[in-house]
Amino acid sequence: MLDMHSVGLEGFSKPFAKPWFQTGIMFSAMMMCIFIHFIVMAVQKKRSLTRSGSGVALKDATKESEVHEHDLKSYCLIGVPALFDMVATTLMTYGLEFIDVSVMQMLRGSMVIFSGLLCRFALKRTIYFHQWIAIATTACACVIVGISAILNSSTSATAGPASEQIFGCLMVVLSQLVQASQIVAEDFLLSSVNAAPLQVVGMEGVWGSLVTFFIFMPLAYLIPGNDNGHSEDWFDTMEMLHNNSQIVHTAMVYWICILVLNYSGMLVTSELTAVHRTIFESVRTIAIWITDLLIYYVFSPDSVYGESWTTYSWLQLAGFFVLVFSTFFYNAMVRFPFLDSSYEVEFAEKAAKAAAESDNLV
Numbered sequence: 001m002l003d004m005h006s007v008g009l010e011g012f013s014k015p016f017a018k019p020w021f022q023t024g025i026m027f028s029a030m031m032m033c034i035f036i037h038f039i040v041m042a043v044q045k046k047r048s049l050t051r052s053g054s055g056v057a058l059k060d061a062t063k064e065s066e067v068h069e070h071d072l073k074s075y076c077l078i079g080v081p082a083l084f085d086m087v088a089t090t091l092m093t094y095g096l097e098f099i100d101v102s103v104m105q106m107l108r109g110s111m112v113i114f115s116g117l118l119c120r121f122a123l124k125r126t127i128y129f130h131q132w133i134a135i136a137t138t139a140c141a142c143v144i145v146g147i148s149a150i151l152n153s154s155t156s157a158t159a160g161p162a163s164e165q166i167f168g169c170l171m172v173v174l175s176q177l178v179q180a181s182q183i184v185a186e187d188f189l190l191s192s193v194n195a196a197p198l199q200v201v202g203m204e205g206v207w208g209s210l211v212t213f214f215i216f217m218p219l220a221y222l223i224p225g226n227d228n229g230h231s232e233d234w235f236d237t238m239e240m241l242h243n244n245s246q247i248v249h250t251a252m253v254y255w256i257c258i259l260v261l262n263y264s265g266m267l268v269t270s271e272l273t274a275v276h277r278t279i280f281e282s283v284r285t286i287a288i289w290i291t292d293l294l295i296y297y298v299f300s301p302d303s304v305y306g307e308s309w310t311t312y313s314w315l316q317l318a319g320f321f322v323l324v325f326s327t328f329f330y331n332a333m334v335r336f337p338f339l340d341s342s343y344e345v346e347f348a349e350k351a352a353k354a355a356a357e358s359d360n361l362v
Contacts, residue, residue, distance in 0.1 A: 001254060002097050003305055006244035008236045009228050016240055016247055019093035020217050020232045025251055026089055027082070027208030029258035034202025036263060041196075077189045078200055079207035084182030086208050086216070088175040095171030098164040100307045102289035103149045103316065107172040109323045110142045112330060114180035122184050134330035141326055142173070144319030151312040201262050282324045289320075 001022065005013045096104050116135045119125045127135075146169045153162040160168075186200075195203075217234055225231035241248050289307070296306030328334045 001247065001250050002093070004244065004247050004250065006240035006247055008240050008243075009233070010236075015097075016244075017097055017227070018232060018237050018240075019090050019097075020212065020220050021234075021237050022093050022254070023086060023089045024209065024212045024217065025255050026258050027086065027205045027212055029255045030201050030205025030262055031209050032202070032259050033198045033205060033262055037196055037198040037202055040198065074195070075203055078195070078203040079211075080189055081182045081186045082204040082207040083211065084178055084185055085204060086212055088178040088182065090216075091171050091175035091178065095168040095175065098160055098168030099149055099172070100152075100292065102285070102292055102307060103145060103169070104172050105285045105288050106145045106316070106320055106323055107142055107169060108176055109138055109327065110173050111176040111180050112138045112327065113142075114177045115183055116330075118180050118184045123187060130332065130335075131330050134326045137322060137329065138326040141319045141322035144322060145316055148312045148316035148319060151315070152310055155310040155312065198263070282327070285320065 002015060002017055004016045006016055007013050092104065092108075113135050116127055116131060120127045146166075149165045149169055150162050153160060153165050217232065220232035221230050221234055223231040227233045228236045230236075241251075292307035293309060294306070296308050300306060325334065
C-alpha cells in the first residue's frame with residue numbers, strides 16, 4: 001500500500017505514505033475479534049444448554065459465560081498494551097517506507113533480543129545459557145540482514161539510498177523494542193485478568209482504534225510535516241482514496257488479512273506448540289520474500305513493486321538462515337551435547353512450575 005500512488009490535495013501523484021491510516025485499519029480489524037469472542041461464548045453456552053437441558057448444565061453454562069466478564073479496571077488495563085502495539089506498528093510502518101518488506105520481516109526477529117532482556121531484568125525471569133547464546137546469534141543475524149539492506153542500496157532497482165536503508169532498519173528495530181515492552185506490559189498487567197485470547201485482542205483493537213482515530217491522527221494533522229504541510233493529512237488521505245480505487249481495495253484486503261491473522265494466531269497459540277509457531281513464522285518470512293521476487297520478475301517486471309535479487313541478497317539469505325537457527329536454538333528445538341546442563345535446568349524448572357500449578361488447581 002505504501003508504494004501505491006494517487007493524486008492528493010496538492011494536485012499531483014505521490015506515494016500513499018500514510019502510516020497512521022494503516023495503523024487505524026489494523027486496530028479496527030483487531031476490534032472485530034471482540035464480536036467473534038461474544039459469538040463463540042454464546043454458541044458454547046447454547047450448546048451446553050442444549051446438550052442436557054438439566055439444571056447442572058445451566059449452572060455450568062452460566063459459569064462458563066461469566067469467566068470472561070470483568071470490571072472497568074480490567075478493560076482499562078487491556079488498553080495499556082494497545083498503546084504499545086499502536087506505537088510499534090506506526091514505527092514499523094514508517095520504517096517500511098524505506099526498506100523492502102523481506103528485510104522488515106527478518107528484522108522483526110530482533111524482538112527475541114529485547115523480550116529476553118526485558119524478561120530477565122524487568123520481570124526477573126531466568127534466561128538459560130543456551131538462550132543467551134541464541135540471543136547473541138539473533139543479534140548477529142539482524143546485523144547481517146541490516147548490512148545487506150545497506151549494501152543493496154547501490155545495486156537494487158527497488159531499494160532507496162543507504163541513509164534511507166539505515167533509517168528504515170532502525171525504525172523497525174525500535175518498533176520491536178516497543179513490541180517486546182508490550183509483551184512485558186501484558187504479562188505484568190494482565191496476569192490477574194482471566195480473559196480469553198480473542199477477548200484481549202478485541203479489546204486492544206477497541207482501545208487502539210479510539211486512541212488512533214481520535215487522539216493521534218488529529219495530533220498528526222496538527223504537527224507540521226511533509227504531508228501537505230502536516231505530519232499526516234487526514235483530508236489528503238481521503239482525497240487519495242477517492243482518486244484511486246485500487247488503494248481502497250488494497251486497504252479492504254489488508255483489513256481482512258489482519259482479522260484472519262489475529263483469529264488464526266489465537267488458534268495456533270491455543271492448539272499448537274512453540275515448534276509449530278516457529279515453523280509458521282519462518283515459512284511466512286520466506287513466503288513474503290518469494291512473493292516479492294515473483295511480483296518484480298513475473299507479475300509486474302521492473303516496477304516499483306516487489307523486490308529485485310542482487311549480489312547482496314545472498315548475504316540477506318545467510319542472515320535469514322542464522323535467524324531461523326537462532327529461533328530454533330532459543331526454543332531448544334536444536335540442541336548440542338555440551339549444553340545438556342542448560343537444557344536440563346530449563347526442563348526441570350518448567351516441570352516444577354507445571355506441577356505447582358497443577359497442585360494449586362486441585
